[in-house]
Amino acid sequence: MAFDFDAPTNRLETDSIRWDSFGVKEVLPLWVADMDFKSPPCVIEALNKRVQQGIYGYTHSPHQMNALIAGYLQEQYQWQVDPDWIVILPSVVSGLYTAVQQLSNSDENVLIPNPVYHHLRLACTSSNRPFQEMPLELKDDRWVLPSNGLSGLLNGKTKLALFCNPQNPGSTVFTKEELQEFGDFCVQNNLWICSDEIHAGLVLDENKKHIPLASISKDISKQTVTLMSLNKTFNFPGIGLAWAVAENPILRKAIQVGLHQTIAPPSLLAYTATMAAITEGEPWRQELIEYLRGNQNRIHTRISAIPGLKVDKMEGSYLAWIDCSSLNLPDPYQLLLDAGLATSPGSQFGRDQFVRLNFGTQRSRLNQALDILEKTFS
Numbered sequence: 001m002a003f004d005f006d007a008p009t010n011r012l013e014t015d016s017i018r019w020d021s022f023g024v025k026e027v028l029p030l031w032v033a034d035m036d037f038k039s040p041p042c043v044i045e046a047l048n049k050r051v052q053q054g055i056y057g058y059t060h061s062p063h064q065m066n067a068l069i070a071g072y073l074q075e076q077y078q079w080q081v082d083p084d085w086i087v088i089l090p091s092v093v094s095g096l097y098t099a100v101q102q103l104s105n106s107d108e109n110v111l112i113p114n115p116v117y118h119h120l121r122l123a124c125t126s127s128n129r130p131f132q133e134m135p136l137e138l139k140d141d142r143w144v145l146p147s148n149g150l151s152g153l154l155n156g157k158t159k160l161a162l163f164c165n166p167q168n169p170g171s172t173v174f175t176k177e178e179l180q181e182f183g184d185f186c187v188q189n190n191l192w193i194c195s196d197e198i199h200a201g202l203v204l205d206e207n208k209k210h211i212p213l214a215s216i217s218k219d220i221s222k223q224t225v226t227l228m229s230l231n232k233t234f235n236f237p238g239i240g241l242a243w244a245v246a247e248n249p250i251l252r253k254a255i256q257v258g259l260h261q262t263i264a265p266p267s268l269l270a271y272t273a274t275m276a277a278i279t280e281g282e283p284w285r286q287e288l289i290e291y292l293r294g295n296q297n298r299i300h301t302r303i304s305a306i307p308g309l310k311v312d313k314m315e316g317s318y319l320a321w322i323d324c325s326s327l328n329l330p331d332p333y334q335l336l337l338d339a340g341l342a343t344s345p346g347s348q349f350g351r352d353q354f355v356r357l358n359f360g361t362q363r364s365r366l367n368q369a370l371d372i373l374e375k376t377f378s
């Protein structure tokens with residue numbers, strides 16, 4: 001391997017949210033979704049060069065940026081996007097909150113999956129939007145759409161559906177058929193869609209590919225805002241740049257509300273990091289996926305040997321969604337924390353008998369975490 005993902009990194013003194021939130025010496029913090037690896041060398045070099053210029057004035061998005069992103073979407077996902085459909089944002093979360101505020105009124109309902117990344121729910125509650133949860137079901141070790149259909153989830157006032165693909169937590173990389181079912185349902189019921197696809201570059205299952213929901217059909221594309229970013233894949237969320245893809249000009253306009261006013265533009269270094277990742281980051285990404293697959297295998301082996309614990313297929317990303325419900329514990333998260341392992345509590349995502357373990361870390365650290373899990377739950 002050209003890149004050494006086993007190399008230890010020290011995240012102390014970097015003001016890391018993940019590492020500074022607990023007494024570091026006592027707790028192994030594998031919760032918030034960033035990885036413990038350095039960003040790719042090509043990103044570090046590009047940032048170094050840009051910093052050395054010493055000029056940090058107000059900066060517009062580079063002229064080639066949208067075309068570069070469109071080319072990347074074509075190459076990675078065979079998704080043909082007009083560069084003009086792309087809106088550059090500072091983060092996916094700001095896009096989620098804007099989508100909820102602009103694409104629904106306060107008396108209209110929003111459909112969101114459960115379990116799901118908490119900001120999808122918070123985007124609704126913070127804007128006083130009523131929401132209906134779409135309970136995902138575990139089938140063949142994958143979290144999929146409800147088997148009894150989706151129509152019972154609408155109440156006549158539903159206007160917007162939020163979606164997360166690959167799913168967090170639960171890691172489902174949705175198939176073309178599953179996406180078609182969901183997208184067609186939204187089209188038939190005249191729902192706008194906001195699809196959070198930030199984990200797209202992290203598909204671990206060798207038999208799966210990320211398929212953007214909006215790439216399924218023209219009809220779905222016209223109702224969808226897709227939110228994407230390379231922050232997760234190339235591990236620079238502290239620099240932060242995202243983009244929305246919206247074919248429909250109404251949706252594109254909606255997503256731009258507040259941008260450069262209440263929502264700051266990305267920092268100039270964010271353009272540099274994202275462009276370097278697009279143009280030179282692929283070999284690093286490929287090796288990262290290999291390394292994460294090794295971690296994923298380790299988790300499958302060790303967790304399935306602990307009676308009462310279950311984990312799904314982990315088709316994408318680096319977040320293991322561990323089901324502790326058979327153990328009938330009042331609070332599995334707290335038990336692990338008391339034992340020295342900080343996971344994310346399942347309650348954050350809507351299921352309190354689960355914990356989410358971030359395995360975007362060196363194998364030695366993952367082994368420590370699995371030792372704690374084993375000791376605590378055995």
Ligand SMILES: Cc1ncc(COP(=O)(O)O)c(C=O)c1O
Nearest residue numbers: 033091092093117168196198237
């Ligand atoms: C599904 C999902 N969306 C968005 C984000 C955050 O994106 P950003 O840092 O670009 O706001 C995360 C981070 O964990 C996530 O898992």
